[in-house]
Amino acid sequence: MTPEEQKIIQERQRSRALIMALVLFALVVLFFGITIAKMS
Amino acid sequence: MATNASLLTDEAPVSSVPMPAEWRDFVALTKPRVMTLVVFTGLCGLLVAPGHIAPILGFTAILCIALGAGAAGALNQWYEADRDARMKRTAARPLPAGRMDRESALHFGVGLSFFSVLLMGFATNWFAACILAVSILFYVFVYTIWLKPRTAQNIVIGGAAGAFPPLIGWAAVTGDVAALPFALFMLIFFWTPPHFWALALFVRMDYANAGIPMLPVVAGERVTRRQILFYTSIMAAAAMAPVLLELTGLVYGLTAFIATAIFAVMAFQVSLSRETDPAKMIPERRLFKYSVLYLFLIFGAVVVDHWVYAA
Incomplete structure (x- = not known):
């Protein structure tokens, strides 16, 4: 693997990890909202 | 999570390792x-x-x-x-x-x-x-x-x-489920053939190359044009059904009538056309684009109608 390839892979992994973190955070907020709505 | 075929496009660099x-x-x-x-x-x-x-x-x-x-x-x-x-x-x-x-x-x-x-x-x-x-x-x-x-x-x-x-x-x-959502189901169901066949007319070779038996590929363009008109007439009946069955009011009825009449005119133009060159298929492209707008208009009208009569 060349250094350029390694850099591209790391960049893609970083952006995917960031998106996954945002999605998980949004799901936490969504599930909290659903729980409150179901309880009321 | 990897691919090593990345590289069928001109822009992509040739890589020796699978890329995520x-x-x-x-x-x-x-x-x-x-x-x-x-x-x-x-x-x-x-x-x-x-x-x-x-x-x-x-x-x-x-x-x-x-x-x-x-x-x-x-x-x-x-x-x-x-x-x-x-x-x-x-x-x-x-x-x-x-x-x-x-x-x-x-x-x-x-x-x-x-x-x-x-x-x-x-x-x-x-x-x-x-x-x-x-x-x-x-x-x-x-x-x-x-x-x-x-x-x-x-x-x-x-x-x-x-x-x-x-x-x-x-x-x-x-x-x-009730009559109104079922009527809307039927409307989309009968809207789909003219929508897709209008597209299939001007990308016929694409479908033929891929071996997909779309109607223009297996039955020819004339049959497809006739079928577009046929399904448009059924779609028109489905579009007017909610107002005739008193599931919606006049706001929907008027919008559906006008929007469907425009759709029918475009489908009629497509049925009359004998153009075989995809690049010159203007009525077909117009019908395809309008069919998308049509569904937005019709469904938007259902909601506005509901709000008007619920108020």
């Missing part, structure tokens, strides 16, 4: 443009349903419809990767372009399917979740795997898959 797909490719796998129509019709079904749903649960229902549609789109692309590679219109998708491997697309599609159905069930009700599951399974197994490669009637029967969202939106609120 970008997150944008996962978004592209869900066919976002198709999703907008699905979300809109599902939202309209939800908004006109009688009863109340908490906004966060309504939002979740629409999110689940979107995720379910995205999952079905991903599984469709997973199954059709080889065929997509032979069509100009679809060759740039993540799988045929080699930016993603098939296993990732399969896992993404299956995971998203289960997640959307389960979330729908827990957030709203299991009846709506069942219809969502049926719509995903219908699109993948009945349309994509069974009908599409075998018969020219593929999009006639398969059109049902895209007609489910108003039923799901309605069911998310009420827990059942």
